[in-house]
Amino acid sequence: MRLAHITDLHFGAEVPAVVAGLLDDVVAQDVDRVLVSGDLTMRARDEQFEAARELLDAIGRPWTSVPGNHDLPLDRLARAYGSLDAYKRIIAPDPEPVVRDGGLLLAGLSSSRPYLWKSGRVDAAQRSFLAAELGKEAELKVLMLHHPLFGATPARGSRAALQVADAAGVDVVLCGHDHISVRQRLGRMIGVISGTACSWRVRGGEPQAWTLLDHEGDRLRITVRHWRDGKFRETDTTEWRRSGDGWHA
Numbered sequence: 001m002r003l004a005h006i007t008d009l010h011f012g013a014e015v016p017a018v019v020a021g022l023l024d025d026v027v028a029q030d031v032d033r034v035l036v037s038g039d040l041t042m043r044a045r046d047e048q049f050e051a052a053r054e055l056l057d058a059i060g061r062p063w064t065s066v067p068g069n070h071d072l073p074l075d076r077l078a079r080a081y082g083s084l085d086a087y088k089r090i091i092a093p094d095p096e097p098v099v100r101d102g103g104l105l106l107a108g109l110s111s112s113r114p115y116l117w118k119s120g121r122v123d124a125a126q127r128s129f130l131a132a133e134l135g136k137e138a139e140l141k142v143l144m145l146h147h148p149l150f151g152a153t154p155a156r157g158s159r160a161a162l163q164v165a166d167a168a169g170v171d172v173v174l175c176g177h178d179h180i181s182v183r184q185r186l187g188r189m190i191g192v193i194s195g196t197a198c199s200w201r202v203r204g205g206e207p208q209a210w211t212l213l214d215h216e217g218d219r220l221r222i223t224v225r226h227w228r229d230g231k232f233r234e235t236d237t238t239e240w241r242r243s244g245d246g247w248h249a
């Protein structure tokens, strides 16, 4: 099973050449599914969601998305009373999707809150949802949400959420928001953050990036593909193995 993790597309702040290169590269890598962890837009405007949708549909593979903080409108009333309306209308009606596809079991969380400016949160109801959905049997269990549950500025409720995910047997936690690429051991799990896929909002000197995950049995190969010299290229690959105490690089 080949999965593409792309995040922080930020349409409205996109670089057209990188958008075209991203489409070419994800298609060329022949992935089974595309997983999108939020910040599809810059300002949650209809035309920005429509551009993101057009890209995802153009890849021609099933895709699954969760919203990020930039997918909530800035306007106070719209934020308070219809925070995910445009996302639900144009991208996906369910901001917390559950997908079972072959050996994959994926649960997505919506970690943005209208009352939090940029940061995110996982609450008790979401922990119950995770335990119920990801407690079932699967070859590869993935939790996806926009705000990282680890790193410098983890979402509120991260520690409790990670405990629930670990107990449910989650293999991989996919996040965005930080606009930097990270792969790290997280208890028995693997934590992955991908950089911004196609916007100019790069951080830490890292160019635009997306992450390819190749899963087979108890092996997972994680490859970061960076935008360099006019195309996405493989820059960093780590091999992971699953044993009794979880995943090791």
Ligand SMILES: [Fe+2]
Pocket: 008, 010, 039, 068, 070, 177, 178, 179
């Ligand atoms: Fe972002």
Ligand SMILES: [Fe+2]
Pocket: 039, 068, 069, 070, 146, 176, 177, 178
């Ligand atoms: Fe974000």
